Amino acid sequence: MFLCSQCEERLSYTDSSKGETKEVCDLCSNLLEHIDDYFEMFRDEVKSYQFSTFLIGLRSQKDNLQRERELMERLGSTARTYKAEFQLRLGTKIETELGYRVDFERPGLMFTINQENMDFSLWVRPVYLKGRYLKRRRGIPQSPWIKPGRGKESERSISEYIGQPVCNFFEGKNYNFFASGREDVDALMLGNGRPFYVEVEFPRNRSSDFVRLSKVVSAESMEGVEILDLSIANPAEIEELKNLRSDKTYEVGITIEGDNALNMEEKLKKYSNVKINQKTPSRVIYLRTDKLRERIIRSIEVKRTTGKQLVLIIKAEAGTYIKEFITGDNGRTTPNLKDDLDINVKIDYLNVLEVK
Numbered sequence: 001m002f003l004c005s006q007c008e009e010r011l012s013y014t015d016s017s018k019g020e021t022k023e024v025c026d027l028c029s030n031l032l033e034h035i036d037d038y039f040e041m042f043r044d045e046v047k048s049y050q051f052s053t054f055l056i057g058l059r060s061q062k063d064n065l066q067r068e069r070e071l072m073e074r075l076g077s078t079a080r081t082y083k084a085e086f087q088l089r090l091g092t093k094i095e096t097e098l099g100y101r102v103d104f105e106r107p108g109l110m111f112t113i114n115q116e117n118m119d120f121s122l123w124v125r126p127v128y129l130k131g132r133y134l135k136r137r138r139g140i141p142q143s144p145w146i147k148p149g150r151g152k153e154s155e156r157s158i159s160e161y162i163g164q165p166v167c168n169f170f171e172g173k174n175y176n177f178f179a180s181g182r183e184d185v186d187a188l189m190l191g192n193g194r195p196f197y198v199e200v201e202f203p204r205n206r207s208s209d210f211v212r213l214s215k216v217v218s219a220e221s222m223e224g225v226e227i228l229d230l231s232i233a234n235p236a237e238i239e240e241l242k243n244l245r246s247d248k249t250y251e252v253g254i255t256i257e258g259d260n261a262l263n264m265e266e267k268l269k270k271y272s273n274v275k276i277n278q279k280t281p282s283r284v285i286y287l288r289t290d291k292l293r294e295r296i297i298r299s300i301e302v303k304r305t306t307g308k309q310l311v312l313i314i315k316a317e318a319g320t321y322i323k324e325f326i327t328g329d330n331g332r333t334t335p336n337l338k339d340d341l342d343i344n345v346k347i348d349y350l351n352v353l354e355v356k
């Protein structure tokens with residue numbers, strides 16, 4: 001076994017077989033002699049990132065660890081392992097000379113050396129921006145979806161309108177967009193907006209002055225998308241957002257043909273906490289699995305009546321397909337307004353007013 005001078009000193013052990021021409025330490029692969037080199041690599045690699053805490057990782061070779069364990073047992077040594085020694089020495093040098101702090105729990109950045117090829121990799125903690133969005137123009141899909149036979153929708157999506165500027169703002173590599181539920185492409189999202197977050201991977205910047213960011217999103221979407229209530233989110237807040245199931249309030253414009261349009265206000269009163277059964281709507285069945293779900297219609301009010309045109313305010317449980325509740329979707333939603341009230345109904349528009 002060949003040990004470098006660092007390992008000999010660390011374990012207070014000199015191998016009697018010394019004098020061999022081997023140059024690579026059978027334990028630390030000479031890592032301990034190159035602390036300064038890794039320090040330089042670290043400094044060069046991280047200088048463009050904004051962070052305050054870090055952790056040094058070492059992916060060590062199983063054989064070397066095993067060899068060290070056996071040797072230390074034989075010697076009755078209580079010294080630090082080469083892995084711990086390397087992490088401690090490099091970490092301490094970085095703390096003293098560069099001013100960053102070691103954090104074992106939630107480091108902002110991880111610098112990991114791979115003993116097998118002596119190369120390193122860098123991991124940077126993602127940044128999560130949360131907020132609420134408004135959609136002021138119809139026709140914007142939430143995600144860049146593909147329609148069969150039509151290719152990618154030409155209009156950019158909410159996820160791109162928000163995600164790309166957010167990613168640029170934090171100078172990240174890429175982003176993931178998540179929203180709590182979604183509105184239809186042709187529906188507006190108004191009121192207090194819909195909760196969302198964007199995860200930005202490998203952010204170089206962690207600034208939190210979001211005034212300009214909101215303006216960029218508005219400008220790039222030609223006022224179609226607006227973002228509000230922005231803040232950096234912690235993991236607990238992200239978890240909460242993922243599991244959020246909010247009731248929604250909708251404004252729906254409908255037109256009813258024929259005499260059955262009379263007294264709608266009275267007829268709609270019975271929809272107070274009514275349970276409905278919805279099969280996956282036929283318009284999205286190519287995207288999602290066909291299943292039956294139970295949802296609650298909390299209430300329906302008539303906001304305005306102008307001849308055959310009515311404006312309804314519908315409150316419903318998260319995940320209710322409102323259009324299908326009105327039209328019935330050929331019996332896939334029951335009960336539904338069309339069959340229940342025996343009306344010939346057409347939807348003129350739909351807006352989401354509130355996501356609680």
Ligand SMILES: [Zn+2]
Nearest residue numbers: 004007025028
């Ligand atoms: Zn060594």
